[in-house]
Amino acid sequence: MTNRKRPQRLNEVAGIGVDRMGALADASGGELLRLENLDVDIPPDPAAVERTRRAVSEDGANSYLPFIGQIGLRQAAARHVSRSSGVDYAGERQCIISAGGLAGILNVLLATVDVGDEVIVTDPTYAGLLNRIRLAGGVPKLVPFVFTPGAEWRLDREAMRAQIGPKTRAMLLMSPSMPSGGYFDRDDWAWIAGLCVAHDLTLILDAAMERLLFDGRSVVHPASFPGMAERTITVGSSAKELRMIGWRVGWIVAPESYMPDLVAVSIANCVVPVGIAQEAVAIALDRSHTSLPDYAGELERRRDVLLRELDGLPVGVPAGGWSLLLRVSDFGIDGAKMSDRLLAEKVAATGMAGWGERHGKEFIRFVFSNEPVERLRGVGAKIRAAARI
Template sequence: MARRRPARLAHIAGIGVDAVGRVADASSADLLRLENLDVDIPVDPVALARTREAVDRDEDNSYLPFIGQTRLRSVAADHVSALSGVRYDGDRNCLICAGGLSGVLNVLLATVDTGDEVVVTDPTYAGLINRVHLAGGVPRFVPFIFTPGGAWRLDRQALREAVGPESRAMLLTSPSMPSGGWLDADDWALVAELCVAKDLLLIVDAAMERLVFDGRPVLHAAGLPGMAERTITVGSASKELRMIGWRVGWIVAPEPLMEDLIAVNLANVVVPVGIAQDAAALALERSVETLPAYVSELQRRRDVLLEELDGMPVGVPAGGWSLLMRVTDFGHTGATASARLMEHGIAATAMAGWGVDHGDQYIRFVFSNEPVERLRGMGAIVHRALGAA
């Protein structure tokens, strides 16, 4: 039969991770697995025990409540309240979703109309860009400024110029994935200024907002003047709590937006995994105590990678799980560099489709899933693989 591809898929790009992962999984070699956002640092044991207990509990094997278990909604609302300074209530301002990305899609479907522009940074995770397209939106890219050996910086003038008459929202992550670019207080002040002046929504993908390095503060824009009424925060247990397989996220939003958000949430997935929700609530409550050692270990891994890649064109991540290298400096595209690195024992993902200014010129190295001992010596392998001087 003749197949007509739906128009909504016209701009959907592959993310590349799955393809590299399949090759790596099929290999018998002991590869450095730097291609996928996985983590080898164990989950909070208290959350693990609660998950095992939930398997045998009838009340955790239920569709109800459709908007998520009451305790998790309360804990998530309190968490965002503490970071932002805005008072949120679990009953009035929070619903639970099947992971952060599901939450982002639901927010976009509930707030963005066909043809509306959504401001994102460049680079940005291709999965977020795809969700803007699926919701009928049009991504407007604002580049980070790349300086080899330096931190990524938001191009503030480009942000001002990106906001136009068709703009509806900004979808921002800090630290950003994949670059680790971090928005400082002046960046967020500009975001707030533009959102208030142009009546835009701010959708914060908060998956990594506390995974920041070098003593940087955790900043949340909802508490800035005029922003409480227009900021939607999407959080997740995957990165900060290392609970990827639990598939739990939360949406915290102003009360007037909740009716539409709930309507979309109920039409898409209905409810996340019941046996995972209270474990996520426990891990989120306890993360005030458990997070510092985890962030310290991530920073240690980043620092080793920076030592190994010293003198090569990498952007220094201010947080998160990954860093980028510009491989066009060695005559490669991201795709050819990925293939060469695989031949030399490193699985890494090309960035085609992850940005315009910062797309296929880059390769990504994830440092959350390999210990320091295995990262040491990686620099020599990269030099051999890419023919670096």
């Protein structure tokens, strides 16, 4: 066995826990309630599925080219971000297709963050985003959401201001945030925009869930604020909003000043996703502007069932997204212990170690995108049994 030195960039890269729980749930043969993984049981747009089937036999889809993505998808992604932001983006000049949203995030970080640069994120944040900041050589600086049991998560504005220092280069933010469902309203985004402009920061927007909003909320895109169009990079994905997880398609829409570096990194890293996926995603993205409200409404119904089931327990109310969090430290255990106990109750759920500093291992997350309302009913009794309350 060689005495191999582990690369330093991996020292703080943490596992996300989902793979172990997913394997246990898969092995159960459907016996477990699947609340552990960011999957969805609602199928993609049938037109996108049919287009994928046809593309398998098309020579033009069996290609690496174009290296920055098929023009039809780039135009569709630019139209989509233009509609959300009010900024006029051109797909020919301001969009790159990536092999999934997270690959797009890594490419953006590699193109904008130098070794030792600090990147502002919320606490909690998906561990995969934190890991990608570290892989790019950056340092995550966590800003805690304010957690109040039974209420929505709120941005701690002063904590965000306090985290900005001379090494801060960028912010990497989501609204609604994963996994908390925390939402930035117009006033929050105005505050964030003011900080970005004042400190000359790049804002990397992970827009994977931006339209999965509840309680009548609307999308607020940060590029719409003064001084932000020239410093906001939007990364989208086919996974959450289009329910096309296995297609592994993402897009980066950015100001032209960033494009040379983004193109260089994208071509050097993973180039594009499979050709058979791209036109299908373009179709689904264009059609989603009329079909998505029904889907978001179904997610809201599932959230509401879980909230009723967990009434009186220390949960954060998500304003959107696919998941909600329960603070299990109130019961004298951590998320990993709660996860083990829930397996005995036939529930698969994953702890939060590595997903935050203040809001990490003390919580467990429940993903409600993969189980219908009928199967979610009654889960409260199982969760209380696992918590032994």
